[in-house]
Amino acid sequence: MKKASPMIEKGEQFFSNGLSLFVNRVSEEFILPEHEHDFIEICYVWEGSGFHYIEDRTIRVSKGDLFFLPIGISHIFRPSTRNPKDPLIIGNCIFDEKIFRFLTSVLPVEYGLYLFRQINAKTDRWIQMRESSGEFGQLFESLHMEFQQKRMGYETMLCGLLLQLLIRMERALNVEMRAADPAAEKVELVYGYIRDHLHEKLTIADIAGHVGLGERQLQRIVSSYTGLSISSLLSKERIERSRKLLSEPSCAGLTVAEIASRVGIHDLKRFHRLFKQTTNVTPGRYRQEQGASR
Structure with missing residues (x-):
């Protein structure tokens, strides 16, 4: 039935x-x-x-x-x-x-x-x-x-x-x-370390050393949990942080280049490209839209 x-x-x-x-x-x-x-x-x-x-x-x-x-x-x-x-x-x-x-x-x-x-x-x-x-x-x-x-x-x-x-x-x-699954704790450590050091020039070796894994093992674990490579994860976190900074009134006096530097991207053209790929708008346009919505 x-x-x-x-x-x-x-x-x-x-x-x-x-x-x-x-x-x-x-x-x-x-x-x-x-x-x-x-x-x-x-x-x-x-x-x-x-x-x-x-x-x-x-x-x-x-x-x-x-x-x-x-x-x-x-x-x-x-x-x-x-x-x-x-x-x-x-x-x-x-x-x-x-x-x-x-x-x-x-x-x-x-x-x-x-x-x-x-x-x-x-x-x-x-x-x-x-x-x-x-x-x-x-x-x-x-x-x-x-x-x-x-x-x-x-x-x-x-x-x-x-x-x-x-x-x-x-x-x-x-x-x-x-x-x-102990590997889940390692992924959490990766996220924490990356977010605390976004403004620095991070390498896979730096991250692997901090969480106590080999570079290949780190890449494999991060990919299985997030679907991203380490470099893609870094870019994603940096653009997320830049979006937050661009929308904060306290950061209104910072230029787009200064914000890019604060998230560890010192090549302004690369920052513009990554930002637009993620948000479909330029950093300047994003800041204008966020200001208009407040």
């Missing part, structure tokens, strides 16, 4: 007053059918135990479990028992892709949430993790309180708290990745 298609929940059912972010705390029952959404959802098991049916998986859950569900994932929670004395309490934080895209790229050069950006690009991938010391629960308490009380500036506060939650989740993912 063919399985029935899950119902689709739409963000417009929950979002109001122009804010595409909604937080609630619910006691799960056996009434709501399996469903999927046109929004992103973070679910936190606040109290009790039960089961989470995600796609074709059945996962036993208990207090402290957290799930990140991209758009289009079908799922449903069920309590372990129908006894109202043993409820399964779930916290839900839902938001649209626009908010998620903003929060995960608000600091795109040095502090971007790279794992979540990669996961969001793969809409069939969901994540499960578990808090270690109540850190997810504390943030859900704050999110729920702000959403319920709606005091002045609560919209900004909610976005700030959601960003904190995403960072906490990013840290948990990094720990899991390091445990499962």
Whole structure:
């Protein structure tokens, strides 16, 4: 017998007053059918135990479990028992892709949430993790309180708290990745070293020596994780940093040549070529557009 298609929940059912972010705390029952959404959802098991049916998986859950569900994932929670004395309490934080895209790229050069950006690009991938010391629960308490009380500036506060939650989740993912694959830690070290030394003349030997790898091994690991060669990764990071500098009011007095030098590109023609290849506009035009948008 063919399985029935899950119902689709739409963000417009929950979002109001122009804010595409909604937080609630619910006691799960056996009434709501399996469903999927046109929004992103973070679910936190606040109290009790039960089961989470995600796609074709059945996962036993208990207090402290957290799930990140991209758009289009079908799922449903069920309590372990129908006894109202043993409820399964779930916290839900839902938001649209626009908010998620903003929060995960608000600091795109040095502090971007790279794992979540990669996961969001793969809409069939969901994540499960578990808090270690109540850190997810504390943030859900704050999110729920702000959403319920709606005091002045609560919209900004909610976005700030959601960003904190995403960072906490990013840290948990990094720990899991390091445990499962030590090479992931090396890639993180590569990114950190490059971003700290962009203004310098970096060589593959410099980077390999810093992370404790041979040059060939470094090239292979970086390519497998990023799809880029070391030189392409350097160019990408330098152009990203230059975009940030060109859009910062505090750097308005710097010439394009000075900004190119600050990101380690001392050949102005090469800088113009790389910048236009990446952004489809010249550095000067990009600066004008950023100034007009402020």
